[in-house]
Amino acid sequence: MSKRIVPVILSGGSGTRLWPLSRLDRPKQLIAIAGEHSLLQETALRTRDPNMFDRPVVVASAGHAEQVELQLDDIGVSPAQLIIEPEPRNTAAAIALAALVLGPGDILLVLPSDHVVKQPDAFRAAIESALPLARDGMLVTFGITPDRPETGYGYIKRGAELSPGLFQAERFVEKPDSVTAQAYLSDGGYLWNAGIFLFSADSFLDALELHAPEILFAARASIAAQRADGIYIWPDARGFGRAPGLSIDHAVMEKSDRVAVAPVAMGWSDVGSWEALHAIGEKDASGNVLTGDVVAIDSRDCLIRSDGPVIVTLGAQDLIVVATERAVLIAPRGESQRVKEAIDALQKRGK
Amino acid sequence: MSKRIVPVILSGGSGTRLWPLSRLDRPKQLIAIAGEHSLLQETALRTRDPNMFDRPVVVASAGHAEQVELQLDDIGVSPAQLIIEPEPRNTAAAIALAALVLGPGDILLVLPSDHVVKQPDAFRAAIESALPLARDGMLVTFGITPDRPETGYGYIKRGAELSPGLFQAERFVEKPDSVTAQAYLSDGGYLWNAGIFLFSADSFLDALELHAPEILFAARASIAAQRADGIYIWPDARGFGRAPGLSIDHAVMEKSDRVAVAPVAMGWSDVGSWEALHAIGEKDASGNVLTGDVVAIDSRDCLIRSDGPVIVTLGAQDLIVVATERAVLIAPRGESQRVKEAIDALQKRGK
Numbered sequence: 001m002s003k004r005i006v007p008v009i010l011s012g013g014s015g016t017r018l019w020p021l022s023r024l025d026r027p028k029q030l031i032a033i034a035g036e037h038s039l040l041q042e043t044a045l046r047t048r049d050p051n052m053f054d055r056p057v058v059v060a061s062a063g064h065a066e067q068v069e070l071q072l073d074d075i076g077v078s079p080a081q082l083i084i085e086p087e088p089r090n091t092a093a094a095i096a097l098a099a100l101v102l103g104p105g106d107i108l109l110v111l112p113s114d115h116v117v118k119q120p121d122a123f124r125a126a127i128e129s130a131l132p133l134a135r136d137g138m139l140v141t142f143g144i145t146p147d148r149p150e151t152g153y154g155y156i157k158r159g160a161e162l163s164p165g166l167f168q169a170e171r172f173v174e175k176p177d178s179v180t181a182q183a184y185l186s187d188g189g190y191l192w193n194a195g196i197f198l199f200s201a202d203s204f205l206d207a208l209e210l211h212a213p214e215i216l217f218a219a220r221a222s223i224a225a226q227r228a229d230g231i232y233i234w235p236d237a238r239g240f241g242r243a244p245g246l247s248i249d250h251a252v253m254e255k256s257d258r259v260a261v262a263p264v265a266m267g268w269s270d271v272g273s274w275e276a277l278h279a280i281g282e283k284d285a286s287g288n289v290l291t292g293d294v295v296a297i298d299s300r301d302c303l304i305r306s307d308g309p310v311i312v313t314l315g316a317q318d319l320i321v322v323a324t325e326r327a328v329l330i331a332p333r334g335e336s337q338r339v340k341e342a343i344d345a346l347q348k349r350g351k
Numbered sequence: 352m353s354k355r356i357v358p359v360i361l362s363g364g365s366g367t368r369l370w371p372l373s374r375l376d377r378p379k380q381l382i383a384i385a386g387e388h389s390l391l392q393e394t395a396l397r398t399r400d401p402n403m404f405d406r407p408v409v410v411a412s413a414g415h416a417e418q419v420e421l422q423l424d425d426i427g428v429s430p431a432q433l434i435i436e437p438e439p440r441n442t443a444a445a446i447a448l449a450a451l452v453l454g455p456g457d458i459l460l461v462l463p464s465d466h467v468v469k470q471p472d473a474f475r476a477a478i479e480s481a482l483p484l485a486r487d488g489m490l491v492t493f494g495i496t497p498d499r500p501e502t503g504y505g506y507i508k509r510g511a512e513l514s515p516g517l518f519q520a521e522r523f524v525e526k527p528d529s530v531t532a533q534a535y536l537s538d539g540g541y542l543w544n545a546g547i548f549l550f551s552a553d554s555f556l557d558a559l560e561l562h563a564p565e566i567l568f569a570a571r572a573s574i575a576a577q578r579a580d581g582i583y584i585w586p587d588a589r590g591f592g593r594a595p596g597l598s599i600d601h602a603v604m605e606k607s608d609r610v611a612v613a614p615v616a617m618g619w620s621d622v623g624s625w626e627a628l629h630a631i632g633e634k635d636a637s638g639n640v641l642t643g644d645v646v647a648i649d650s651r652d653c654l655i656r657s658d659g660p661v662i663v664t665l666g667a668q669d670l671i672v673v674a675t676e677r678a679v680l681i682a683p684r685g686e687s688q689r690v691k692e693a694i695d696a697l698q699k700r701g702k
């Protein structure tokens with residue numbers, strides 16, 4: 001058992017919401033979306049302090065494992081383990097694999113690999129403040145203090161204060177409509193569910209046994225029959241396939257009465273759309289977020305990004321433009337969340 | 352001297368108004384802008400009837416001559432001569448070269464190589480009706496009947512009727528402002544100057560001697576010292592360089608009193624901007640002109656063209672989007688004529 005915290009980085013995602021930049025073979029976390037490093041690298045860099053953190057455990061899909069290893073090596077991070085998900089079974093099962101590989105008393109900091117945190121110091125302070133609760137056996141989730149009536153996230157209602165600045169999680173609520181989101185914002189007691197957790201391995205596994213035992217049994221069988229080679233761990237596929245594909249929220253957090261929420265304002269975004277990237281991006285004097293080979297003439301409030309041909313806009317306004325060598329997406333801001341329609345249309349055409 | 356008409360196709364242009372599709376090394380006339388064939392090919396195909404036309408004489412720049420020859424060969428057209436401009440000296444000098452190569456009584460139909468004519472039958476009828484005047488020594492220009500108050504073209508005011516449907520050209524006027532353009536449209540006596548001419552070689556050369564003798568002398572010296580090889584004619588560069596760089600309008604048409612105008616409505620466009628291409632293009636049910644690998648979802652009144660990556664638009668409206676493998680242009684309709692600003696900006700950046 002380590003006294004330090006073990007970052008557990010979940011890199012199993014294969015999102016296409018940032019198409020055409022993200023694709024099935026190059027998910028969002030492996031791309032330098034908002035800075036010099038990929039989101040995975042940024043995530044790892046946030047937990048590189050050896051006074052506080054152990055080397056990370058990464059859970060990744062087989063198809064991306066090599067890229068994950070290369071990208072971490074690039075920034076001088078050596079994972080303690082690289083656990084290969086035999087198939088995607090959502091976050092509860094993925095975290096169970098990591099918890100079973102680690103010691104029962106180890107404290108896990110569960111981190112999605114594809115989020116942006118612009119104030120890592122605030123995050124670190126929140127982790128430090130929540131650590132005693134986690135050591136006490138609580139399942140801690142970090143709740144983002146909302147700054148707008150966002151309808152794209154789930155919320156956590158905070159309950160009784162457990163210790164200064166830390167609260168019982170009273171209730172998890174699904175993505176609200178805009179009226180409800182506005183009410184949550186005014187209320188002040190609702191926080192965005194960021195999917196970031198701090199708990200000991202055994203507390204999590206105990207809660208899993210109580211609330212979603214099939215996931216625990218499947219993960220345990222899978223780990224029992226694992227293959228290992230260096231840092232690589234291949235849990236057995238047959239065992240793992242029996243795990244229900246539930247998120248940690250649905251499997252455990254919404255059911256357990258040992259869940260605490262640590263509110264934090266840390267410039268967080270899940271970068272779930274080009275809209276979101278415009279919101280968090282560094283803007284020029286005309287409100288444009290420009291990345292790559294771009295010439296924006298007389299253009300305002302646009303997000304324009306090229307990883308391929310030079311993009312020239314003339315008199316454009318409120319546009320999302322993203323180009324790779326293969327594809328160009330163009331949508332007014334506010335429409336870019338419909339990118340799935342684009343992918344569906346292309347798939348129909350056999351692209 | 353041929354009894355038939357000799358098409359003289361001017362392919363010296365190097366326009367960049369349709370950037371990024373047109374470039375210095377691939378001017379507009381060599382691109383399939385509005386159909387299966389390039390504009391040059393379409394121009395040649397309009398004059399392929401051997402009952403009416405001789406084989407064409409093409410005046411081209413050295414840099415494009417090979418492409419010109421290949422493209423014409425592709426459609427089974429063998430030019431009678433391919434005259435290489437030693438340097439660009441505008442249309443008066445280019446036409447003088449062709450007139451000097453041909454016999455004095457030959458009738459020249461001078462055609463820019465980069466225009467669109469959607470009703471070639473109407474064009475042919477206008478040529479037939481103007482032919483007697485040209486044989487009589489008149490310089491005939493074809494004036495397009497305007498269907499909108501266009502400010503992008505010069506106009507010709509028609510004067511006295513010389514024969515049914517054919518008029519003395521009373522006056523050439525520069526591109527008007529929009530109030531004046533509206534007045535021209537209401538008046539009914541003003542026609543767009545399309546830069547298409549019909550005249551005998553000697554009538555043109557006589558007029559050139561009278562109104563711009565330096566051009567005639569320079570062209571004559573250049574042709575006297577020509578090199579020839581098969582269909583290729585290389586007029587001498589030193590002679591040609593002394594020719595003032597004037598358009599045929601400025602050098603001759605605006606000065607001669609032997610100019611006739613033949614009004615014609617033939618679906619003509621000089622395709623001088625992406626706007627113009629949207630105006631003449633075939634539209635889908637939503638008013639979009641789509642060319643190449645394009646998926647327009649919930650998009651209206653756009654021109655979208657790809658010669659490179661697939662373009663996907665989501666909820667776009669009134670946009671011009673043009674992509675090649677090297678560059679993407681995006682501008683609201685009405686702004687696309689500012690494409691020169693884009694080229695200037697890229698040149699500053701060394702592209």
